[in-house]
Every structure is written in C-alpha cells, then in structure tokens.
Amino acid sequence: MNILLLEDDLILSAELCKFLESNHFTCDKIYDGETFLRQIRNSSYDLYLLDINVPKISGLDVCQTVRSFDKNTPIIIISAYGDLSDKKDAFTRLADDYLVKPFQFEELLLRMNSLLRRKAPSETNDRELIRVDDLIVNKTEQKVYRGGNEISLTLKEFQLLVYLAEAQGRTVSKQQITEHVWEHNFNTNTNTVEVYINFLRKKIDKDFKVKLIHTRSGFGYYLSPL
Structure with missing residues (x-):
C-alpha cells in the first residue's frame, strides 16, 4: 500500500514514514501543498495523510482539490487544530477522518486500516482514473482536469x-x-x-x-x- 504524507515537520514526517514502512506500507514525504498536488498527478496512492498548516497550499485546500477529481482515495487529516470548527471544516471538504496531534502512531494505523478495508470492494473504481503527467481523466464522471483545472x-x-x-x-x-x-x-x-x-x-x-x-x-x- 502506498501512502503520501503532507507534513512540514521534518522530524514527525521522518518518524511517521519510518513507522508506516515498518508496518509494510510505502510512504512518500511531501512538505508543501503545491508539491503534493503535483506529485499525485504523476503517481498513484492508496491513502493520503494531510497536515493542515503547511506552506503554499493548506492541507484543507489540498483535500478539497483532490476531492474535485478523486472521490475514492481515503484522506486522513492530522493536525494540531482540535476545535470542532476545524474538524467540521475538514469533513465539509470530504476528508474521511481527523486525528489531533499529538497522537499515537498505533491509533493512526488502526484508522488507516479501517479506511483501506472499506475502500477494497470499490478498488475497481480506481482504474477509472487515468493520469498522464498533470492530466487526469475520470472515466466514471466523464471529467478531465489539467493542472488542477477542469477542462x-x-x-x-x-x-x-x-x-x-x-x-x-x-x-x-x-x-x-x-x-x-x-x-x-x-x-x-x-x-x-x-x-x-x-x-x-x-x-x-x-x-x-x-x-x-x-x-x-x-x-x-x-x-x-x-
């Protein structure tokens, strides 16, 4: 399973990826929202982990952009913001889960596995998404995006x-x-x-x-x- 992590805390990012890799995941680290969006146009992932307060494009805006063309890949917000209003904002943008820092890595793993199990029956839907560089073709919804903009x-x-x-x-x-x-x-x-x-x-x-x-x-x- 391939995980893409958006986290600008270098220590936390390294520790979290090391933990995930020890549990048989692969993990790519990204430190700003703009680079994250470029990365997902070129590679396929099974789950996204997004911090909110990151450079260039916030994790919430990244979440909303991802959901404009990808309804299936699970998204978990990991953030120091713990107010109900912050969580409401994340779920309004169609995040699947929200975990407040500091958290135990084992709890994150449980939540990830739960979301991935739910995703498994609809795995064939992922084949309906075609990526070529920054071009994304969604066959199910008959929509096309390039550079994050719908065409x-x-x-x-x-x-x-x-x-x-x-x-x-x-x-x-x-x-x-x-x-x-x-x-x-x-x-x-x-x-x-x-x-x-x-x-x-x-x-x-x-x-x-x-x-x-x-x-x-x-x-x-x-x-x-x-």
Missing part, C-alpha cells in the same frame, strides 16, 4: 482522449481511432480524426508548456509528456 470536452472529444490515454503512450492509427471512437460510422478518408485531434490540442495542450498530444508521421497519434 470541458464534448462527448466525442472525451472518448478520443480516453482512447489515447488508455493506449499508455503507444501510437494508435487513424483506422484504430475510427474503429474504437466512431465505430465505422463515417468515411475513414475524411479528416474527422485530424479535426478532433486539433480540438483536443487546443483544449488540452494550448495553455501548457508540456505538450501531451503528439503525431507520429505516417503512423498515428499518441499521448505522452515526452
């Missing part, structure tokens, strides 16, 4: 993006795209695929330095940050 796509644009994303960097031909996205409902000699690729580029790539949609001349198209 509005038409149904065909979304279907085309999903097909490219599921190819995991492999080049797919125009013929393959027409078969999977349009199901032979139009003449493959038309430039429909090229038109929709251009639509996607304007929405997915235009405002970003790193381009994700690429053409391999004579072969087709692929989705990759490289």
Whole structure:
C-alpha cells in the first residue's frame, strides 16, 4: 500500500514514514501543498495523510482539490487544530477522518486500516482514473482536469482522449481511432480524426508548456509528456 504524507515537520514526517514502512506500507514525504498536488498527478496512492498548516497550499485546500477529481482515495487529516470548527471544516471538504496531534502512531494505523478495508470492494473504481503527467481523466464522471483545472470536452472529444490515454503512450492509427471512437460510422478518408485531434490540442495542450498530444508521421497519434 502506498501512502503520501503532507507534513512540514521534518522530524514527525521522518518518524511517521519510518513507522508506516515498518508496518509494510510505502510512504512518500511531501512538505508543501503545491508539491503534493503535483506529485499525485504523476503517481498513484492508496491513502493520503494531510497536515493542515503547511506552506503554499493548506492541507484543507489540498483535500478539497483532490476531492474535485478523486472521490475514492481515503484522506486522513492530522493536525494540531482540535476545535470542532476545524474538524467540521475538514469533513465539509470530504476528508474521511481527523486525528489531533499529538497522537499515537498505533491509533493512526488502526484508522488507516479501517479506511483501506472499506475502500477494497470499490478498488475497481480506481482504474477509472487515468493520469498522464498533470492530466487526469475520470472515466466514471466523464471529467478531465489539467493542472488542477477542469477542462470541458464534448462527448466525442472525451472518448478520443480516453482512447489515447488508455493506449499508455503507444501510437494508435487513424483506422484504430475510427474503429474504437466512431465505430465505422463515417468515411475513414475524411479528416474527422485530424479535426478532433486539433480540438483536443487546443483544449488540452494550448495553455501548457508540456505538450501531451503528439503525431507520429505516417503512423498515428499518441499521448505522452515526452
């Protein structure tokens, strides 16, 4: 199980990760909210641990951003703030649990295992979330995000993006795209695929330095940050 920890106390962060690793988890440490959000766009985790008072973006704002595109991954807030209003704010932003510092690591472990057991039956839902660099495609909700911002796509644009994303960097031909996205409902000699690729580029790539949609001349198209 992979855990991502947002905690700017270097000593606590190191001790907590060491404890989790001794209990057969892997643990990555992040010290500010901005880096945390970048990290989850590139890697997949089973549970998030968030301190509230961290640099750049607070743990509560991180929680709210995560929930805008990921409803399933458990989130536990670990904070020195113990007032009911603080807890209410965290649960309003759809955190799953809240633990006040100082706490016993064993208690945290019990709460983590409880949440992970509840998550297990819906594990297949995690496969509905596709990440490519800072692009996130939520197949279940038919939503797309890049750089934390939602991008509005038409149904065909979304279907085309999903097909490219599921190819995991492999080049797919125009013929393959027409078969999977349009199901032979139009003449493959038309430039429909090229038109929709251009639509996607304007929405997915235009405002970003790193381009994700690429053409391999004579072969087709692929989705990759490289």
